Amino acid sequence: MAENYDVIIIGSGPGGYVAAVRAGQLGLKTAIVEREHLGGICLNWGCIPTKALLRSAEILDHSNHLKDYGLILEGKVSADLKAVVGRSRGVSARLNGGVGFLMKKNKVDVIWGEAKITKPGEIVVSKSSKPVVEPQHPLPKNIKSQEGTYTAKHIIIATGARPRALPGIEPDGKLIWTYFEALKPDVLPKSLIVMGSGAIGIEFASFYRSMGVDVTVVEVLPTIMPVEDAEVTAIARKQLEKRGMKIFTSAKVAKVEKGAGSITAHVETADGKIQQITADRMISAVGVQGNIENLGLETLGVKTDRGCVVIDGYGKTNVPGIYAIGDVAGPPMLAHKAEHEGVVCVEKLAGLPNVHPTDKGKVPGCTYCQPQVASVGLTEAKAKELGRDIRVGRFSFAANGKAIALGEDQGLCKVIFDKKTGELLGAHMVGAEVTELIQGFVVAMNLETTEEELMHTIFPHPTVSESMKEAVLDAYGRVLNA
Missing domain, CATH: 3.30.390.30 (FAD/NAD-linked reductase, C-terminal dimerisation domain)
Structure with missing residues (x-):
């Protein structure tokens, strides 16, 4: 017989685990299903570890300009790549363990595996096809059986997003990276092309430039960080270029050619000319797409649009009892937006009074470059x-x-x-x-x-x-x- 819950949440990223915590606080019997790692992409591969890398880069930058502050250091400060990456992964691991503690503290059951919604109010969990990533901390003791059928009055989809790939320029994990590979390089490339200048692209461009890498950014739109105010991005661009970064806007990577240990990008500029740029590695940072596949949404008739689940201001989908929050529910794809949507969704379904819908116009955006x-x-x-x-x-x-x-x-x-x-x-x-x-x-x-x-x-x-x-x-x- 299926075990019954008030709320089941699929995905333990910022939106999912915060929603689970709030549900637990409200006394709802809650379970969260995770297939790979507690904390999701943000904690393990996005927001947190990138900020740790950028902190190391910031300190390195300052240390190489000590004379500007009247300080003298004999010799040049250099970076130990393995130690820099190791610190970043350690920060992530510490918070990963913290999410497990929060689940236990708030009496949230963790179901390890892959979930599929078979009908409103029911999910079937199968064995995860993905390994647990870097389990530096033991899994929470409140882990349930991997496989089985579970029921709940409310099911919240919080499955996040993954890197988008352009046809013909798909990441291969070797010469063309996503943020996964960019976070854990085995060796520091001497040169790097970053395709896309949103927050992810510019943050990695900033980090690698601080580490001494020759960085070229290619952006298809007229300005870098296109969602930001043009006056602000013009100042940011000037400072990034002053640091030695090369930036092409109104340009696109038309095709790439792979060599034995390098990649050549054919960059088409606004005037139609093609410029060939060769680098050791390329980062594909052309956005992300929602993880809506293999959840049973098509069969249930859950409405989607451009790869994301369509919701109202409270996380409700068009199918009663099914909700979505965070990146899988569309832009802005930010961890803090996901967390807020999770709280709003749970408080509304719990029947709390005066719950205000999420106002996306008041969601701040931050890019942690220099x-x-x-x-x-x-x-x-x-x-x-x-x-x-x-x-x-x-x-x-x-x-x-x-x-x-x-x-x-x-x-x-x-x-x-x-x-x-x-x-x-x-x-x-x-x-x-x-x-x-x-x-x-x-x-x-x-x-x-x-x-x-x-x-x-x-x-x-x-x-x-x-x-x-x-x-x-x-x-x-x-x-x-x-």
Whole structure:
């Protein structure tokens, strides 16, 4: 006889495990099905380990410019690739074990295997075809049998996404990498082509450039980091190129030729010319696609669109009792969006009052390259496209005392307000630690804060955050320090 639950979640990435924790907190009998590794791609192969790599790269960059800070170190600091990668994997392993602890703490059963929804309210779990990845920590003691039938009133799909491949330029794990191989290189390539300049592509480009690799980025759209404000990305591009990175925009990799230990990309530029670029390795970073296959969705009639499950603001699909959250439910494909969707979904299905649907317009985005880029809300171009009458404020880090003291004065804070109402429509930042600052604008937008309230908020001095207030003041002709 099938074991029955209130909620079964398929996938233990940020969306899945957070949804499971919240369900456990609400007293719902909960199980989570995982086929490969607790924590999903984000914890094991994405957000966390890449930030560990980028931290090593940041320290290396600073150490090679000690004279700028009046410091002297005899000899040049170099990187031990094996140790850098080992530290990254250790950080991931530590958090992997933490997810197992959270499942146990919140009385969530972990079912190891691959799930298929056979009908609303029922899943069949078969033995996983994938090995457990790097089990530095023992699996939770509350593991259930791999195979079997389980039932639940509510089934949440949180299966995440995987790298998208372009026809004819498919990753092979040797010469053409995805982020999986890029995270654990056996040797450091001397040269690298990065195809795609979204967050994943630019972060890896930044890391490998810091490690001394000759990096070329190819982007099909007119600007790098295309979802970001063009003014911000122009500053980021200038700084990346100053670090020695080569960047082609409005260009595409038309085809590739593989050699014994190198790859040649035929890059077609906007004028139709072809330029051949040879490098040791290429990273394919042309986006991701939802893991919707082999779940039984077609048979059940669950609606999908462009490789993702279609949901409402509460994670509901068109089939009662079946929900989806996170990357598998579409963009923005970000861990924090997945976590929020998981909480909203569980609280709604549990019947809690006053549960607000996820507002994708208030989901911040962060890119952890050097310099960092962070944003929330509408870009200036998008606000104009929507016909909004706007005020725009800007403040350069070159006029911010803390940024100057840090030696990182190349940055910008930009804000966009509705001219009639004072509503904050968007905020965009590039520079030192802006990924830690953007939450201030996110909070302001969630609280429906106006320009007047922001201008009367006291920011501590000296901090880079002062540039946020100055940008607001600038939008209304009241800037004080520029």
